[in-house]
Every structure is written in structure tokens, then in C-alpha cells.
Amino acid sequence: MIPIAKPFLDKAEADAAHETVLSGWLSQGPQVVAFEREFAALVGAPHACAVSNCTTALHLALLTLGIGAGDEVITASHSFIASANSIRYCGATPVFVDIDPATYNLDPACVADAITERTRAILVVHQMGMPCELVSLTALAERHGIAVIEDAACAIGSQIKIGDKWDLIGKPHGTMACFSFHPRKVITTGEGGMLTTSDSDHNRKLRLWRQHAMDVPDTVRHGSPEVIFEKYLFVGFNYRMTDMQAAIGRKQLERLPNLIARRRTVAARYSELLGSFDGLILPHEPEWARSNWQSYCVRLPDGIDQRTVMQNLLDKGIATRRGIMCAHREAPYAGGEQRHDLHQSELAQDRSILLPIYAQMVEEEQVRVANALQSELERVRV
Structure with a gap:
């Protein structure tokens, strides 16, 4: 059988997971911190936040922007259902518009026609790894004062020409970009996701949301010589990545x-x-x-x-x-x-x-x- 896809992993990833298991720190910890740092450096983003998968990344991106009931988010129907579901999770309405048949990505003219006073964001999709018309779409969003969230689930390592230079998808051009590390993707951690942003306040909120809104990270609490009592600032989520996944992800980034x-x-x-x-x-x-x-x-x-x-x-x-x-x-x-x-x-x-x-x-x-x-x-x- 010739499969539709096949992840590339070998002893390097197995050894990285093995060493993490023996370290005794299995949940979100130092490997996640290192994976975030290396991912951000790779794509040219000031901030990267690891999460459990790309669906949770999309959900957090929308929540961070305050999108909720009564709001509309323009997106592609022609995408994995998680794109639309993440909008529904927030109580907002996905507004589906058509694609350019050449690239299978959102048609900017269709997006422009769909913007109303209720539109809060455009959730663009880099479908199948092919970059969308990000320059046109971000300019359109800026004119209307709305956000752009990139569903870059399939696009790790893809590039787009901005002016006269090539940027990796994930370098912030919109508000946030969301990635997947599912086994069908170019690199994998089994499951897992990542958000990138240039906004330090957004990054702070993402890190709170993903860990039950706990005000003190595990890495700080466990490494402190003094007793720390954490607080929970609002209703958050358990959207964390494990250190075992991150250890595998770091080896995948090298490849x-x-x-x-x-x-x-x-x-x-x-x-x-x-x-x-x-x-x-x-x-x-x-x-x-x-x-x-x-x-x-x-x-x-x-x-x-x-x-x-x-x-x-x-x-x-x-x-x-x-x-x-x-x-x-x-x-x-x-x-x-x-x-x-x-x-x-x-x-x-x-x-x-x-x-x-x-x-x-x-x-x-x-x-x-x-x-x-x-x-x-x-x-x-x-």
C-alpha cells in the first residue's frame, strides 16, 4: 500500500521522548519552553505558545481577541471543520465565503463583499500548505479595523514573498498564526499545536487561557525555593502540550x-x-x-x-x-x-x-x- 502520508521519525525522536520520560517531568515544562523558543526563532516571531492541537490554538486566538456572541468571523467553508468549529466555540458566527479555484484559498474579493458591521475577524486558511493572499487580506482587514487569524495548520515551513523578501508563514503579518503537529502534517508531535504573535499582551493571555488561567507557571512554582500559592484569574482551559511531545517536536524542527x-x-x-x-x-x-x-x-x-x-x-x-x-x-x-x-x-x-x-x-x-x-x-x- 502507498499511503496518503507518512510521518518521518526515527531513533532521534524516540531517544528524545525516552530521555524526557526518564527526566520525571512529563507534562508542560522545560521541553515545551525550549520548543516554543526554537519555533519562534525559526519563523521569526517574537512569541510562540505551544498548545494541545491546532483546534485549541484557533479557539484561544479568537478568545484572546474577545470574539463572542453576536460577532461574525469570515472564513472558508472549504477547510477542515475545525476552522468553523473554533468560531462556534466562542459563540460567534462563521460567515463562509468562496475560494480561488487555482489555489483553493480564500478569494479576497469574496471576503471584501462579506464584511459587515458585525465582522470582527477574518480567519484565513493556508490550505494544504499553499500560502493564501495574505498581503491583500491583511490590507483589507486593516482598512476595516478587523483582525486576521491565520489557520496555518498545514503550513509549517511554507513561505510568502512580502515586498522583496521571503518570510516563513508564522512570522506575524496578521494578528496570530495557528499551527498543527498532527501526523498528517510535515512535522509531527503526534498531536499538538502552536500559536505565534508579535503582541506581548496576546501572548500573556494565551499562556493563561491554556493552563486554567493559573497566574504562576508550573516551571516557576516547582523551581522556587519559597512556597508559592497560585491564583486562577478566570475560567481557563487545559490546552497544554506535554514535554514528551515537545521533545519530539524539537527534533522534528531540526529536520x-x-x-x-x-x-x-x-x-x-x-x-x-x-x-x-x-x-x-x-x-x-x-x-x-x-x-x-x-x-x-x-x-x-x-x-x-x-x-x-x-x-x-x-x-x-x-x-x-x-x-x-x-x-x-x-x-x-x-x-x-x-x-x-x-x-x-x-x-x-x-x-x-x-x-x-x-x-x-x-x-x-x-x-x-x-x-x-x-x-x-x-x-x-x-
Whole structure:
């Protein structure tokens, strides 16, 4: 079986976890502190705050901005449902707008049309690791006095050109950026997430929210020569990352440049192998973006049944995934008012498939995927 994804870990990560277990400090502690410091330095952010996953990161980002009942947050329906759910967790309303079919990211023109007096933020998504039009979207938000939160769950290591220089996603351009370390992502801690921001007050609030609003961190309390009685300032959450996860994450960060270089090589080879397939639309990387190629998404030709292609590839030992889901089609959101046309989002879900991609992928596997897909497309056309 050729899997859709495969995390890259070896003895280095196992040893790091082993050493942390033997240290006796398993929950949020010194490894988390080090992971945050190294992550912030990597992306060029003044502050990084580790949490239990990207969904909790998104939730905390919205809470920190004071978003709640009666507020609206513009976002993509064409995203994993956590993007919309995090808005609902705050009691706010997600307002879904359509995507650019070339990049699968929010269309700035659609976002502009959706802004009202109730709009408090734009939750942008760097879908499948491809950076969104962040320059246009942050400028739009600034004109209207609203915040930009980046759902960068898939985008660790992706880059965007700002002016004449390249920045890693996570360097603050919006208000906060939120990352995932799920095993489907380029680097993993099993589960886990990270927020980055340039605002020290936001960073302070994030650290309180994630740990039951405790005013004294564990690392301070346990290291103090004097007895400290902590206080709990408001109702917070248990959104902490463990030291075992952070120890693995630190080793994964060391691998990141090589993992992305390898993924970019795999993506380029896919483009060579698939470029001549009649009617097949390959991913588009704008000249101002460098994707980490967390996913490789192709659009099937007109008239080709997505499920049939996927099933026949699976029968040949090749795993795929359908195009990214649309939250507005799922039960929690299906009954709501659909204010804006979501035609491109629906087409992307219904006519796209994600092909296997991972750093360890070899030429023979890619050729096998390409040949199987070509055979399937030719068979369906007959």
C-alpha cells in the first residue's frame, strides 16, 4: 500500500521522548519552553505558545481577541471543520465565503463583499500548505479595523514573498498564526499545536487561557525555593502540550528544511509525470508563494467520477483523499443561512483528489501512482 502520508521519525525522536520520560517531568515544562523558543526563532516571531492541537490554538486566538456572541468571523467553508468549529466555540458566527479555484484559498474579493458591521475577524486558511493572499487580506482587514487569524495548520515551513523578501508563514503579518503537529502534517508531535504573535499582551493571555488561567507557571512554582500559592484569574482551559511531545517536536524542527526540500522535489516530479494528462488540473503555486507541499491536490477532468477513481486506485494499493471538505455541507452548519455563493468550494470538494506525498516517497512509488491514475482516467473515458 502507498499511503496518503507518512510521518518521518526515527531513533532521534524516540531517544528524545525516552530521555524526557526518564527526566520525571512529563507534562508542560522545560521541553515545551525550549520548543516554543526554537519555533519562534525559526519563523521569526517574537512569541510562540505551544498548545494541545491546532483546534485549541484557533479557539484561544479568537478568545484572546474577545470574539463572542453576536460577532461574525469570515472564513472558508472549504477547510477542515475545525476552522468553523473554533468560531462556534466562542459563540460567534462563521460567515463562509468562496475560494480561488487555482489555489483553493480564500478569494479576497469574496471576503471584501462579506464584511459587515458585525465582522470582527477574518480567519484565513493556508490550505494544504499553499500560502493564501495574505498581503491583500491583511490590507483589507486593516482598512476595516478587523483582525486576521491565520489557520496555518498545514503550513509549517511554507513561505510568502512580502515586498522583496521571503518570510516563513508564522512570522506575524496578521494578528496570530495557528499551527498543527498532527501526523498528517510535515512535522509531527503526534498531536499538538502552536500559536505565534508579535503582541506581548496576546501572548500573556494565551499562556493563561491554556493552563486554567493559573497566574504562576508550573516551571516557576516547582523551581522556587519559597512556597508559592497560585491564583486562577478566570475560567481557563487545559490546552497544554506535554514535554514528551515537545521533545519530539524539537527534533522534528531540526529536520524541517530537509523535509520540505524533499517534498518540493516530490511535488516537482509529480508535475512532470502528470503534466500531459488530458484535462487533469495540477496544483498552482503563485510566484509569491512557496508551498511546503503538505498535500498534492489534482482536479479531475469533467465527467470523471471522483469516488470511482479513488476506489479503483485503492484497489490497486494506492490511498487517496477526496478534495478538502466544505463545512457548510455538514450537519452543524447545513441548516444555516448561506449568504454567499460557494460554488468553487463545492467543485473543489467534489472534483479534486489528494495524491500520496511524503518526504520518503521514492521515484518508483510516484511512477506507480501516475501510471495508475493515467490508466484509470483512460478507462473511464472509454
